[in-house]
Amino acid sequence: MQIGQRPHTRNLWGWTKVVILNLLATAVLTEVLPAQVQSSLPQPIPLPKPTETPKDMPYPGVVELHIDATDVLRRVYRIRELMPVVGHGMHTFLFPEWTPGDHAPNEPLEKMAGLIITAKGSRVHWIRDTVDVHAFHVDVPAGVTQLEMQYEYLGSTGPDTGPVLITPTMLDLQWQSVILYPAGHFIRDVRYHPSVTLPSGWAYLTSLDGGVTAPQPGENTVTFPTIALDALIDQPVMAGRYLKQIVLTETPAPVRLDVAAESPENLSALSEVAKHFVALMPQANRLFGSHHYDHYDHMLFLSDELSTYFEHHRSGENSAPANFLKPSPNSTATAADLSFIVHGYVHSWNGMYRRPAEMWTPNLNTPERDSMLWVFEGLTDYWADVLSFRAGFYSHDNIDEQFSGLAATMTLDAGADWRSLEDTNNDAVILARRPASWPSWQRNMFDPYDSGEMIWLEADAIIRQESAGNRSLDDFARSFFGGGSDSGNVTKTYTFDAMLASLTAVQPYDWHSFFRSHLDDYGQGRLIHSIERTGYQLVFTDKSPGSSPPSGPLDLAYSLGMRVSPSGAIYAVHWGGPAFNANLTIGETIVSVNGKPYAPGVLVDAIRAAESSGPLDLVVKRGRWQHPASIIWKGGMRYPHLKRLPDNAPLLDEILDPISSTVVQ
Numbered sequence: 041m042q043i044g045q046r047p048h049t050r051n052l053w054g055w056t057k058v059v060i061l062n063l064l065a066t067a068v069l070t071e072v073l074p075a076q077v078q079s080s081l082p083q084p085i086p087l088p089k090p091t092e093t094p095k096d097m098p099y100p101g102v103v104e105l106h107i108d109a110t111d112v113l114r115r116v117y118r119i120r121e122l123m124p125v126v127g128h129g130m131h132t133f134l135f136p137e138w139t140p141g142d143h144a145p146n147e148p149l150e151k152m153a154g155l156i157i158t159a160k161g162s163r164v165h166w167i168r169d170t171v172d173v174h175a176f177h178v179d180v181p182a183g184v185t186q187l188e189m190q191y192e193y194l195g196s197t198g199p200d201t202g203p204v205l206i207t208p209t210m211l212d213l214q215w216q217s218v219i220l221y222p223a224g225h226f227i228r229d230v231r232y233h234p235s236v237t238l239p240s241g242w243a244y245l246t247s248l249d250g251g252v253t254a255p256q257p258g259e260n261t262v263t264f265p266t267i268a269l270d271a272l273i274d275q276p277v278m279a280g281r282y283l284k285q286i287v288l289t290e291t292p293a294p295v296r297l298d299v300a301a302e303s304p305e306n307l308s309a310l311s312e313v314a315k316h317f318v319a320l321m322p323q324a325n326r327l328f329g330s331h332h333y334d335h336y337d338h339m340l341f342l343s344d345e346l347s348t349y350f351e352h353h354r355s356g357e358n359s360a361p362a363n364f365l366k367p368s369p370n371s372t373a374t375a376a377d378l379s380f381i382v383h384g385y386v387h388s389w390n391g392m393y394r395r396p397a398e399m400w401t402p403n404l405n406t407p408e409r410d411s412m413l414w415v416f417e418g419l420t421d422y423w424a425d426v427l428s429f430r431a432g433f434y435s436h437d438n439i440d441e442q443f444s445g446l447a448a449t450m451t452l453d454a455g456a457d458w459r460s461l462e463d464t465n466n467d468a469v470i471l472a473r474r475p476a477s478w479p480s481w482q483r484n485m486f487d488p489y490d491s492g493e494m495i496w497l498e499a500d501a502i503i504r505q506e507s508a509g510n511r512s513l514d515d516f517a518r519s520f521f522g523g524g525s526d527s528g529n530v531t532k533t534y535t536f537d538a539m540l541a542s543l544t545a546v547q548p549y550d551w552h553s554f555f556r557s558h559l560d561d562y563g564q565g566r567l568i569h570s571i572e573r574t575g576y577q578l579v580f581t582d583k584s585p586g587s588s589p590p591s592g593p594l595d596l597a598y599s600l601g602m603r604v605s606p607s608g609a610i611y612a613v614h615w616g617g618p619a620f621n622a623n624l625t626i627g628e629t630i631v632s633v634n635g636k637p638y639a640p641g642v643l644v645d646a647i648r649a650a651e652s653s654g655p656l657d658l659v660v661k662r663g664r665w666q667h668p669a670s671i672i673w674k675g676g677m678r679y680p681h682l683k684r685l686p687d688n689a690p691l692l693d694e695i696l697d698p699i700s701s702t703v704v705q
C-alpha cells in the first residue's frame with residue numbers, strides 16, 4: 041500500500057496545535073503505559089520506508105527492452121533491459137504486481153530469475169525490499185547513466201505452475217510479466233523501445249503498430265516503435281508456427297480475428313466461426329455508438345496446453361481447445377462456446393475506456409480497489425450476453441437455457457445471509473485464484489459477475505418500462521460508455537455518483553436506492569425476481585436443459601443440492617441443501633444408491649421414486665473411508681426454466697433482438 045506524503049507546509053497555529061497535541065499524547069502514554077515502554081519483551085522494528093509514490097512526471101530517457109523468445113522448448117524468455125538512470129545513489133525498480141483487468145496482485149513474480157545488473161561492464165548489487173518484495177533497490181554508482189539488466193522469465197512447464205503461455209508451437213507474450221520498470225512515475229510517463237526475437241519460421245500478430253523485422257537472414261527479430269508503458273502492456277503479442285488473421289471490419293476502425301493453431305488443419309473451420317464475429321461488429325457499434333481504439337485484435341489461441349484470458353483496450357487474449365475449429369463428427373462445439381470472446385471485447389468500452397476511479401491505478405504496483413467490480417464485470421457479462429444473441433452466437437431458442445441458468449444461480453447464494461454483494465467485490469484479492477472449500481457459503485468474485493448481470497438486466501427493464509419503451513440501457517451504453525464520439529486509446533475514470541447521474545439523464549429513477557439495496561441487503565435469493573420485470577418467471581421442472589449431454593455430469597444443484605461427475609464424484613455441494621444436511625462434502629464419491637452400485641441413471645431413478653415413498657440412502661467414500669448418507673428430499677428432479685408471464689411485456693425478447701441499422705445513425 042502506498043502511503044500519502046505529509047503536507048509540506050502548515051500555518052503557525054497548525055504547528056502549535058500539533059506540538060501541544062503531541063505533548064499531551066506523550067504525557068498520556070507515559071502515564072498509562074509505562075510497563076510497555078520499559079518491557080523486555082519483543083518490540084517491533086520499524087518497517088522500511090514505503091516504496092516511492094508514483095508521480096505524473098516523465099521518466100528521462102527510453103528503456104530498451106529485448107526479449108529472446110527462441111527457447112520455446114524449455115519455455116524460457118531471456119530478457120535484456122537497458123535502463124537509463126539520472127544521478128547516482130539509490131534507485132528502485134519494480135516487477136509488476138497488478139495488471140488492469142486482473143483485479144488482484146496476480147503477476148507471477150516467482151517466474152523471474154537470474155537477475156544480474158551491470159553498469160559500464162561492472163556488476164551492481166541489488167537488494168530486494170523485505171516488505172515490498174516486488175521492489176528492487178539498486179545503488180547506482182557515480183557517473184553511470186544506464187543500467188543493463190538481464191534476467192529470465194521461467195514460463196510454466198505445466199498447469200501446476202500456473203497458466204501455460206509458451207509452447208513449442210505458439211506463445212502469448214504478456215509484456216507486464218517481462219519487465220522491471222522504474223518506481224516513482226506513472227507508467228504513462230515511462231517510455232519503452234521493445235523488441236522480440238522469435239523462433240525461426242514463426243510469425244507474429246499483435247495490435248502493436250509499426251513492428252519491423254530485421255532483414256538479416258536467419259534472424260527473426262521484430263522491433264516496435266517507442267511506446268509508453270501503459271500502451272505497451274495493453275498490447276500482447278501472439279506468435280507461433282501457424283497463424284491466421286481474418287479482417288472482421290475496416291469501419292469505423294479495423295477489427296481483426298487473430299488465431300494461432302498447433303497445426304494448419306485446426307484452422308480449417310475458421311471462416312465459419314468468423315462470420316459470427318463479422319455480425320458482432322455492427323451490433324457492438326450500434327450499442328455503444330463509438331469505439332475507443334484505433335484498431336482492435338481478438339486473439340484466439342487454439343491449444344490443449346496454452347491457456348490465457350485477458351482483456352485490453354486494443355486486444356483480447358482468449359484460448360480454446362486445439363481442435364475446436366476442426367470439424368469432427370464427435371465435436372459438440374458451437375459458436376455459443378466462443379461467446380466468452382465477446383466479454384473481452386465489451387471490456388474495451390466497459391473497463392478500459394471507462395473505468396471505476398478506484399480501479400484505475402497510476403502504475404502496476406499500486407493496489408486496485410475492486411468496489412465496483414459488479415459494474416466492471418457484471419455489466420460486461422450482461423452486454424456480452426446481449427451482444428451474443430444480437431450477433432447470432434446464441435439463437436433465440438437459447439433464451440430459456442441462458443437466462444434460466446443465470447437466474448437459478450441466484451438461488452444458490454447461501455452466503456448472502458451473512459455477506460453482502462458489495463463485500464464480494466473484494467474476493468478477487470481474498471481468494472487470489474485459490475479454490476474455495478464451500479463456494480456457496482463463502483460467495484466469491486463471480487457473484488459480482490452473475491448478480492451484477494441480473495441487476496443490470498433489471499435496470500434495463502426498468503428504463504424500458506418507465507420510458508414506455510422509448511429508451512433502454514442501450515442509451516446509457518451510448519451516453520456513458522460510448523461517450524458520443526471516438527476518442528482514440530484513452531481511459532476515463534468515473535465514480536458511482538457520476539454513473540448514477542448519467543443513468544438518471546437517460547431515465548429519472550431512484551437509482552441510488554435501487555443499486556444500494558441490491559448491494560447492501562442480506563438474504564438468499566434476493567435477485568431471483570429481477571427477471572420477472574422482463575416478462576419471464578423462473579420455474580423448476582423435471583425436464584433437463586436440451587444441451588446437457590446424457591453422458592455428462594449430473595446437475596442436481598436444484599434438487600439434492602449437489603453436482604456429480606459421471607463416475608459418481610461429488611464436485612459441488614450447496615451449503616444448507618439436502619446433500620449438505622446429509623453430511624456430504626465435495627471430494628467424496630458415491631458408491632451405492634439404495635443398495636445398488638452407483639450409476640447416474642440409478643441415482644435419478646431413486647430421486648424420482650423418493651417423491652412418493654422410500655428412502656434415498658447413499659454410501660459414499662473418500663479414500664478407504666466410507667459412510668452412509670440418508671438424504672431427505674421429496675421434490676424429484678428439478679431443473680431451471682423460464683416461463684412467460686402473459687401479463688408482462690416480453691422485454692427480454694426485445695432486449696436480445698439485433699439493433700437494425702435504422703435505429704442508430
Ligand SMILES: [Zn+2]
Nearest residue numbers: 351383417420
Ligand atoms: Zn471480464
